[in-house]
Amino acid sequence: MAKVMxxxxxxxxxxxxxxxxxxxxxxxxxEQAPYLGGALARHRYGGLMPYFDSGPQVLKAMTAVxxxxxxVTVCTESQVGRVESTDGGFQVELMGQTATEEHxxxxxxxxGFTHFDPRRDAKYGYGLFPDVITGAELEEQMAAGPxxxxxxxxxxxxxxxxYCVGSRDRQVGNTYCSRVCCAVSTKQGIELRQQLPQARxxxxxxxxxxxxxxxxxxxxxxxxxxxxxxxxGRVAEITQHDGRPLLKGEDTLIRGxxxxxxxxxxxxxxxxxxxxxxxxxxxxGVEREPHGFLRQAKPMVSAAITxxxxxxxxxxxxxxxxxxxxxxxxxxxAMAVLEHLGVKATP
Amino acid sequence: xxxxxxxxxxxxxxDADILEHENFVxxxxxxxxxxxxxxxxxxxxxxxxxxxxxxRQNLVATSIDRCIQCGMCTAGCxxxxxxxxFNPRQFIYWVRTGRTEELKQQANVVWRxxxxxxxTHHCPKGVNTAEVIETIGQWLATxxxxxxxxxxxxxxxxxxxxxxxxxxxxxPMLQATFLRSLxxxxxxxxxxxxxxxxxxxWDGRAFKALAMGRPRRWRKNRRHVAAQA
Ligand SMILES: Cc1cc2nc3c(=O)[nH]c(=O)nc-3n(C[C@H](O)[C@H](O)[C@H](O)COP(=O)(O)OP(=O)(O)OC[C@H]3O[C@@H](n4cnc5c(N)ncnc54)[C@H](O)[C@@H]3O)c2cc1C
Ligand code: SF4
Ligand code: SF4
Ligand code: SF4
Numbered sequence: 149m150a151k152v153m154x155x156x157x158x159x160x161x162x163x164x165x166x167x168x169x170x171x172x173x174x175x176x177x178x179e180q181a182p183y184l185g186g187a188l189a190r191h192r193y194g195g196l197m198p199y200f201d202s203g204p205q206v207l208k209a210m211t212a213v214x215x216x217x218x219x220v221t222v223c224t225e226s227q228v229g230r231v232e233s234t235d236g237g238f239q240v241e242l243m244g245q246t247a248t249e250e251h252x253x254x255x256x257x258x259x260g261f262t263h264f265d266p267r268r269d270a271k272y273g274y275g276l277f278p279d280v281i282t283g284a285e286l287e288e289q290m291a292a293g294p295x296x297x298x299x300x301x302x303x304x305x306x307x308x309x310x311y312c313v314g315s316r317d318r319q320v321g322n323t324y325c326s327r328v329c330c331a332v333s334t335k336q337g338i339e340l341r342q343q344l345p346q347a348r349x350x351x352x353x354x355x356x357x358x359x360x361x362x363x364x365x366x367x368x369x370x371x372x373x374x375x376x377x378x379x380x381g382r383v384a385e386i387t388q389h390d391g392r393p394l395l396k397g398e399d400t401l402i403r404g405x406x407x408x409x410x411x412x413x414x415x416x417x418x419x420x421x422x423x424x425x426x427x428x429x430x431x432x433g434v435e436r437e438p439h440g441f442l443r444q445a446k447p448m449v450s451a452a453i454t455x456x457x458x459x460x461x462x463x464x465x466x467x468x469x470x471x472x473x474x475x476x477x478x479x480x481x482a483m484a485v486l487e488h489l490g491v492k493a494t495p
Numbered sequence: 496x497x498x499x500x501x502x503x504x505x506x507x508x509x510d511a512d513i514l515e516h517e518n519f520v521x522x523x524x525x526x527x528x529x530x531x532x533x534x535x536x537x538x539x540x541x542x543x544x545x546x547x548x549x550x551r552q553n554l555v556a557t558s559i560d561r562c563i564q565c566g567m568c569t570a571g572c573x574x575x576x577x578x579x580x581f582n583p584r585q586f587i588y589w590v591r592t593g594r595t596e597e598l599k600q601q602a603n604v605v606w607r608x609x610x611x612x613x614x615t616h617h618c619p620k621g622v623n624t625a626e627v628i629e630t631i632g633q634w635l636a637t638x639x640x641x642x643x644x645x646x647x648x649x650x651x652x653x654x655x656x657x658x659x660x661x662x663x664x665x666x667p668m669l670q671a672t673f674l675r676s677l678x679x680x681x682x683x684x685x686x687x688x689x690x691x692x693x694x695x696x697w698d699g700r701a702f703k704a705l706a707m708g709r710p711r712r713w714r715k716n717r718r719h720v721a722a723q724a
Contacts, residue, residue, distance in 0.1 A: 348544065367563075368561070368563075368620070371560050371561060371562075371563070372560050372561050375551070375560055377591050377592060378563075378564075379592055380564070396538075399539070399592070401564060401585075401588055402585070402588065402589075402592075402594070402597075404537055404538075404539060405537060405538045405539070406538065406539040406540065407538050407539070407540040408540070408542065
């Protein structure tokens with residue numbers, strides 16, 4: 149039977165592996181980390197937007213099928229080495245915990261994303277001021293116990309979220325929108341309201357991109373039920389005043405600069421291609437699009453097709469995406485593999 | 496000397512932003528005279544959210560938190576087209592972002608809403624903008640009463656009575672009280688007013704305003720409101 153290699157075991161890779169296995173193909177799931185689940189496991193997301201599902205439960209359901217299925221071989225702590233194309237497939241060297249040579253008929257790249265590192269944008273003082281944290285760190289705080297100020301452990305009375313950190317910004321080199329951070333921050337604000345009934349929670353935004361059904365599910369709900377205030381204006385600088393982060397910005401609905409102190413500031417950091425994306429793309433001869441993500445060669449035909457026959461892409465590897473969309477693309481990639489291999493349903 | 500006469504490019508600075516002192520000591524140094532002119536910082540740094548806390552708890556104005564600042568209310572507003580400083584969208588934003596100073600400065604403008612309900616009728620978020628603006632005006636009447644036109648205060652009384660009795664406002668009735676208190680009750684049946692009423696019937700605003708009814712849980716809240724009024 150045909151064998152397919154899936155690289156990356158986040159939501160996209162896991163779903164692709166599961167679907168292929170259910171269709172009766174052998175799957176080699178290659179993951180560099182010691183665990184499965186991608187960003188969900190890496191950052192221990194507690195609740196997922198937009199449906200407020202429990203992160204750990206979604207993660208468990210995603211990984212269970214793959215670890216139990218006889219047709220899926222899971223290789224954690226493993227990396228792809230040399231790649232050669234052969235008749236009808238690829239000869240791939242695996243390094244790390246699983247060190248073998250494998251012959252596979254098709255490959256799915258599901259290597260996902262990495263968070264923008266806000267140290268690269270010095271104006272927000274991340275790493276300098278302890279009470280400036282990232283959305284992923286807030287997620288970890290919410291999972292572990294009461295949300296607190298890192299500087300002194302106190303419960304915050306005011307929390308600011310700053311949108312578009314590392315996205316939509318030529319100065320840091322990322323000209324695209326990361327698509328999930330508005331909704332993720334809004335979801336976090338709603339969750340935070342449960343923990344901090346009295347706190348002032350303010351979102352600083354350029355545009356609120358809670359598109360589609362999220363408009364009332366998240367954005368309206370945050371304002372109407374959680375009493376969160378949205379202030380239009382991109383924060384230009386964070387300094388510290390009396391031990392609290394001081395935000396400087398312009399309120400563009402009113403005109404004129406403001407200074408506003410908060411107990412805790414959350415940076416809604418965007419998504420960038422995973423660290424090894426360029427190297428992996430080169431090994432498989434797959435092109436990248438101008439922002440560095442893997443290029444979808446025929447997005448109007450199938451989200452999974454790359455410029456290289458037999459190599460497919462799924463999930464955030466081809467651009468910022470939600471879990472939902474990544475899972476969906478996992479299926480799309482599995483379908484594209486079946487089509488590529490000419491698999492037919494037998495009566 | 497005229498105020499701020501020594502300032503280069505004086506025309507760029509607003510009168511209200513210039514501070515001049517007879518005698519002025521800065522860090523222990525007497526700077527009276529030539530150096531006595533200071534400019535107020537343009538940076539807004541003091542936030543006061545008591546207006547928001549008060550308004551959003553008012554039964555007729557809880558919908559303030561629905562506002563997404565789209566500007567349709569101001570676009571259609573009868574008064575905004577006459578008084579440039581009258582801007583319902585902005586009043587709501589000031590309240591929610593703690594710009595109470597600006598609000599107080601405009602105290603004598605905010606209350607001039609004529610209760611035509613165009614804003615409520617337009618609002619895509621279902622904010623009862625007309626009554627929210629009225630509530631902001633009423634809040635101002637409690638904090639800066641002497642900045643407001645005397646005519647407004649009779650209205651303030653009627654407002655509280657209406658709220659206690661019915662759980663919501665009738666802006667036409669407030670309007671009537673207001674005109675009566677000025678001895679202008681004949682204007683209630685002026686041709687302009689008749690035109691307005693016809694228009695409100697024609698485009699459905701009148702029915703909508705009537706249909707809004709009492710707030711939810713009115714029975715439960717009634718005593719609480721009556722005690723306040
Ligand atoms: C702060 C934050 C919160 C979020 N919250 C939500 C939410 O609430 N709801 C939602 O829908 N989405 C959310 N997202 C988006 C969500 O994380 C992504 O949509 C999803 O993780 C993408 O799945 P993926 O499988 O494509 O990539 P990933 O989850 O990034 O998984 C990729 C996997 O590939 C592995 N890998 C990478 N390179 C290699 C390599 N060279 N060799 C082997 N393995 C490799 C990685 O270790 C990783 O395990 C959030 C994102 C951020 C930034
Ligand atoms: S989703 Fe929102 S916060 Fe994220 S980059 Fe786009 S506009 Fe900015
Ligand atoms: S129309 Fe409604 S949502 Fe729009 S600014 Fe006015 S009150 Fe706010
Ligand atoms: S009810 Fe008042 S705020 Fe609303 S449109 Fe009429 S005048 Fe303007």
